[in-house]
Amino acid sequence: MLEALSARDDFNQLLAAQATLPGKVHRQYLTRDLNAWQRAVAVINHYRYIDTLRGSRLAxxxxxxxxxxxLTLNGKEDRRFTLYASSAGKAEREGETTLWLRDSDHTLLASATFSVNP
Structure with missing residues (x-):
């Protein structure tokens, strides 16, 4: 896994966002049922998916x-809501990326951490 990830141009950025990235194969990740090989494949597949989005704001x-x-949405009574994304950071056992939904006061309404594993 480290060989595949360290070859990425953005590897230093990934490490800055998730210092625990190199050790993900050695502890529970996504689900308890995955062995070390499956965890490594899941991490690699997530970043391969991001590569298909290369250059996009989402990537x-x-x-x-x-x-x-x-994106920003207008809700009932013209309330504004913004959807954000970032590397998982502190939720690294649940996945690689987190989506954040915040209101116009920047109050966190919901978050979901996930990995894309096609």
Missing amino acids: HAMTAVSEVPL
Whole structure:
């Protein structure tokens, strides 16, 4: 896994966002049922998926150290909501990327951490 990830141009950014990235294969990740090989494949597949988005705002956001706004929605009574994405950071056992939904006061309403594993 490290060989595949360290060959990436953005490897230093990934490490800045998730210092625990190199050790993911050695502890529970995504589900308890995965062995070390399956955990490594899951991590690699997530970043391969991001490579298919190369150059897009979504690709940048999915690996960013801090939250990147993806879209803003107008809700009931013209309330504004913004969807952000970033690297999982502190939720690294649940996946590689986190989506954050915040209101106009920047109050966190919901978050979901995931990995794309096609």
